[in-house]
Amino acid sequence: MSEIDLETARKVAHLARIAVPDENLPALAQDLSRILTFMEELNEVDVEGVEPMTSVTPMRLKRRADAVTDGGIQARILSNAPDAREGFFAVPKVVE
Amino acid sequence: MSDLNKLTLADARDRLRAGDVTSVELTEACLRAIDGADQLNAFVHKTPDLALERAKAADARISEGDAPAMCGIPVGIKDLFCTEGVASQAASGILKGFRPEYESTVSGQLRDAGAVMLGKLNMDEFAMGSSNETSVYGNAVNPWKVDGRDLTPGGSSGGSAAAVAADLCLAATGTDTGGSIRQPAAFTGTVGIKPTYGRCSRWGIVAFASSLDQAGPMTKTVRDAAIMLQAMCGHDPKDSTSADLPVPDFESMLTGDIRGKKIGIPREYQIDGMPTEIAALWAQGADMLRDAGAEIVDISLPHTKYALPAYYVIAPAEASSNLARYDGVRYGHRAKLAAGDGITQMYEKTRAEGFGAEVQRRVMIGTYVLSAGFYDAYYNRARKVRSLIKRDFDTVFADGIDAILTPATPSAAFGLGEMANADPVQMYLNDVFTVTVNLAGLPGIALPAGLDAQGLPLGLQLIGRPWEEGELLKTAHVLEGAAGFVSKPAKWW
Numbered sequence: 001m002s003e004i005d006l007e008t009a010r011k012v013a014h015l016a017r018i019a020v021p022d023e024n025l026p027a028l029a030q031d032l033s034r035i036l037t038f039m040e041e042l043n044e045v046d047v048e049g050v051e052p053m054t055s056v057t058p059m060r061l062k063r064r065a066d067a068v069t070d071g072g073i074q075a076r077i078l079s080n081a082p083d084a085r086e087g088f089f090a091v092p093k094v095v096e
Numbered sequence: 097m098s099d100l101n102k103l104t105l106a107d108a109r110d111r112l113r114a115g116d117v118t119s120v121e122l123t124e125a126c127l128r129a130i131d132g133a134d135q136l137n138a139f140v141h142k143t144p145d146l147a148l149e150r151a152k153a154a155d156a157r158i159s160e161g162d163a164p165a166m167c168g169i170p171v172g173i174k175d176l177f178c179t180e181g182v183a184s185q186a187a188s189g190i191l192k193g194f195r196p197e198y199e200s201t202v203s204g205q206l207r208d209a210g211a212v213m214l215g216k217l218n219m220d221e222f223a224m225g226s227s228n229e230t231s232v233y234g235n236a237v238n239p240w241k242v243d244g245r246d247l248t249p250g251g252s253s254g255g256s257a258a259a260v261a262a263d264l265c266l267a268a269t270g271t272d273t274g275g276s277i278r279q280p281a282a283f284t285g286t287v288g289i290k291p292t293y294g295r296c297s298r299w300g301i302v303a304f305a306s307s308l309d310q311a312g313p314m315t316k317t318v319r320d321a322a323i324m325l326q327a328m329c330g331h332d333p334k335d336s337t338s339a340d341l342p343v344p345d346f347e348s349m350l351t352g353d354i355r356g357k358k359i360g361i362p363r364e365y366q367i368d369g370m371p372t373e374i375a376a377l378w379a380q381g382a383d384m385l386r387d388a389g390a391e392i393v394d395i396s397l398p399h400t401k402y403a404l405p406a407y408y409v410i411a412p413a414e415a416s417s418n419l420a421r422y423d424g425v426r427y428g429h430r431a432k433l434a435a436g437d438g439i440t441q442m443y444e445k446t447r448a449e450g451f452g453a454e455v456q457r458r459v460m461i462g463t464y465v466l467s468a469g470f471y472d473a474y475y476n477r478a479r480k481v482r483s484l485i486k487r488d489f490d491t492v493f494a495d496g497i498d499a500i501l502t503p504a505t506p507s508a509a510f511g512l513g514e515m516a517n518a519d520p521v522q523m524y525l526n527d528v529f530t531v532t533v534n535l536a537g538l539p540g541i542a543l544p545a546g547l548d549a550q551g552l553p554l555g556l557q558l559i560g561r562p563w564e565e566g567e568l569l570k571t572a573h574v575l576e577g578a579a580g581f582v583s584k585p586a587k588w589w
Contacts, residue, residue, distance in 0.1 A: 004464075016416065016463040017423075018456055019444035028460070031520060035461055038521045041405045042477050045484065052479030053486065056293050056307060056537030057562065061336045076197040082430035089425050094439050 002036035004029045100125035102263045105169055105320035112158055112168045119158070119168030122266070123151040123212050126170040129264045130214060135589040138249075138259040140175060140233040141183045141216040154210040165347075166327045167210025172259045172268035175216045176223055177203045177311075178300040182213075186302040187231040188221045190450025191428040200300025201332045202269065202311045209327045214265050218255025221452045222419065223276055223304045226526035227515065228254025230454040235512050238284055239585040242550045245511040250280030250526075256314045257284040261585060267315040267324050271301060273308045274407055275505075275530025278542035281314055282504035282555025285544040285583060287576075288314045289321045289569070292562045293537035294339035297332030305414035306337075308407075308534040318543060318573040322346035325565065341563060349566035350573045355389030357571060360497040364400035365529060367506065373548045374503045381501055381545055381556045384578035385571070395497060397488040402481050403532040408524055409465050409478035410535075415455075416462025422450060457520065486536040493561050499571050502529050504542040504555035529557060539565045541572045544581040553583065 004012075009029040013020040020028055078084040083091075100122050103111070111117045127144050147170065154168035178184045178196035185191035199207065207213065218236040220228055227248040228236040238249040239262035249258040253270030257280030260268050270277040272290035281288030289312045296311040303309065313324035326347070331340040361382055366375070382392045424430035424446030431445035451459065465474035492500070506528055515523050533540035538559055545556040556575065560568030 012460045012464045012467070014444075015467060016456075016460045017420075017440070017443040017447055018451065018459065019441075019448040020456075028457075031457055032461060032464065034519055034521060035408065035457075036464070036474075038524075039405045039409050039465075039474060039478075042402055042409070042474075042481055045399065045402055045477075045481050047477060047480035047484070050480040050483050052476050053482045054479075055337075056486065056535075057337075057339065059294065059337075059339065062333070062340060064333060073197075077426075079197060080194055080427035082424060082428070091425055092433060092437060092439050092442050 002033050002040060004032040004036065101129045101266070103266060104316050105266045105323055106317070108169055108266055109165050109323070119151040119154040119212060120148065122168065123147050123170045123214070126214055126265050129262070133262055133264055133589050136237045136239060136258050136262055137234055138218055138236050138255040138262065138264060139172065139215040140218045140255065143182055143213060143215045146182070147212050147214050150212045154212060157210055164209040164327065165323050166206055168212065169266050170212045170214050171206065172215060172217045172256060172265040173203050173213050174253055174256050174269050174271060175219050176271050176302045177269060178302065179203055179213065179216065183216060184302070185232070186222050187219045187233055188450065188455065189232045189429060189452070190422045190447070194427050198300060201297035201334060202301065202328045205330065206269070206327055211327070217259055217268055220252035220254065221455050222302065222415070223252040223271055223273055224415070224454050224458055225251040226275070226279060226523055227251045227512070229512060230452050232452065237512065238509050239589065240284060240509060240552055241585065241588055242552055247509040248283065248512050250283035250509065252276035253280045253314060257281055257286055257288070260284070260286045260314050260316060262589070267313055267320055269311060269328070270314045271309060271311045272534065273304050273411060274534050275527040277312050277314060278530045278540055278557055279505050279526055281542040282544070282553070283509040285553030285581065286314055286316060287318055287321050287541065287543045288312060289325055289541040289565065290533065290539065291325060291329065291565050292539045294337050295329045295565065297330070297335040297338045299332055299334040303418040305411040306418060307414060308411060318569055318576045319347060319350060321541070322350060322569045344566045346566050346569055349570050351570060352574060352577070354385065354571050354574045357390045357498040358393050358496050359385050359390045359571070360393050360395035360492055360500040362395050362397045362400065362500060362502060364397050365502045367528065371507060374506070374554060377546050377554050377556065378501070378503050381575060381579070384575055385501065388574045388578060393497060395492045395500070397492065397532070399481065399484045399488050400532060403485055403535055404524060404528055406478040406481040406485065407527070407531045407535060409474050410482065412458040412462035413466050413475050414462070416459045416466060419455070419459050422447060482535050485532055489536045489538060498561065499568060500559040502557045502559065504529060504557040508548045508550070508552040508554055533559055538562055539568050541568055543572050543576050545575070545579040546581065547583060
């Protein structure tokens with residue numbers, strides 16, 4: 001049984017950039033523990049010498065010319081932004 | 097002319113071509129049915145004006161002759177597909193207000209073929225769920241009802257399944273990452289096919305787990321699935337994983353002749369606690385295929401048991417990466433910030449407010465299994481197990497098996513809210529028969545094969561060889577004919 005403690009749950013939430021209030025951390029830790037325990041069934045499988053799958057169909061990815069095919073659509077790019085100003089995406093201050 | 101919304105896609109196509117009916121008439125019948133079905137909560141963004149405009153254009157095109165099969169057919173589009181100028185929010189609060197400036201390749205192919213979009217369909221948030229209960233729009237409701245309870249239409253393509261079963265549209269698009277087309281099809285007595293990974297372009301479909309996601313049609317019959325799938329398939333330079341292979345004429349392959357085909361029955365799918373009705377239906381399905389001249393062969397897919405845990409490592413890992421783009425900067429929701437909040441608080445508050453509980457859970461699980469120190473133990477191990485699961489299928493196909501018959505789901509539709517207090521893992525068990533197919537990239541189809549003792553539909557699944565959707569549809573068509581499933585839900589909504 002995998003045990004996720006409160007500190008680990010807090011760390012995972014931060015890595016995922018999701019604010020989780022302290023009072024919700026125990027339930028989150030319990031959920032994560034249950035799911036990870038379920039995943040640990042995979043430890044029964046002998047995977048010695050098996051390559052991890054990278055592509056489900058044995059196809060070579062197609063190549064294309066490295067060329068500009070689109071552009072000049074600034075207004076369309078910004079049309080769904082929660083805060084766009086003077087042609088830019090606006091965000092809170094990033095550096096002091 | 098009443099009840100035009102109840103036509104199959106194939107019948108509607110034939111009557112449109114014969115000049116017997118117009119697309120406007122079909123579309124108006126569907127729009128009326130949709131307006132009378134708000135209790136099902138299947139259509140969450142209705143586009144009646146756009147639909148009538150497209151229907152008129154389709155009628156003009158049909159009258160000129162030589163229109164494609166989908167021309168004039170009213171369809172619903174799952175909310176996961178980006179549709180130009182029409183709300184597309186993957187049933188998530190984080191994409192509230194998002195109106196794409198572009199059209200997904202698959203919905204664009206349907207549009208260009210003349211199909212008429214009636215609106216956007218309910219689903220589980222970001223396609224994460226098996227009951228349509230994680231949607232920001234609220235639950236979609238199954239038109240099938242046997243007592244006072246509202247039943248789930250399944251998920252994640254729950255709105256698509258409910259809409260097709262209730263005749264709100266002639267067909268709908270779905271997507272399937274672990275069973276999200278096939279499980280809802282089974283719960284609603286409809287047909288759903290997930291094609292081979294790479295058949296349909298993923299471009300413009302909101303990504304959940306990119307190595308597993310595939311689009312497919314949800315329809316009333318196998319023939320309709322063949323017609324609509326053909327219009328959805330094809331190579332797309334904008335999706336590097338889409339296959340540059342010719343798309344056959346699937347409908348012409350429905351010859352009814354499956355003599356000599358070898359159908360595998362995998363022993364590992366006989367899980368503990370399988371309801372006797374489902375076991376009996378599975379055996380009947382095998383008998384029907386045998387009677388049609390197929391050979392039934394017992395097979396083994398030894399790593400089946402590990403498919404669900406492997407899936408629940410890989411899919412959340414990919415989701416945590418794909419969903420990193422929802423940061424409150426370029427589109428969708430941004431949280432109101434307090435004085436002094438910086439960019440990290442903006443991300444954390446935005447994502448806490450915008451994502452529902454199941455999505456948050458999966459993003460965090462994915463983050464954990466990809467984090468330093470755990471990547472090998474979880475993610476790499478799961479990818480190795482995935483190789484073994486695919487190898488199981490490769491082996492039986494190399495031994496001459498043409499298709500594999502299994503149940504589609506471990507139960508009939510359950511009541512909405514009945515799983516609310518269950519462990520998340522209990523809900524994941526819904527995908528037990530379908531998830532292997534995504535992990536191995538294979539085509540799979542669910543079709544209705546009978547009713548349980550309560551009178552709810554039960555489905556069977558056929559799994560095919562890669563790229564052989566045509567052969568798979570042919571076998572499914574024979575099984576559909578033999579099963580003779582014609583029941584429809586009694587209208588209560």
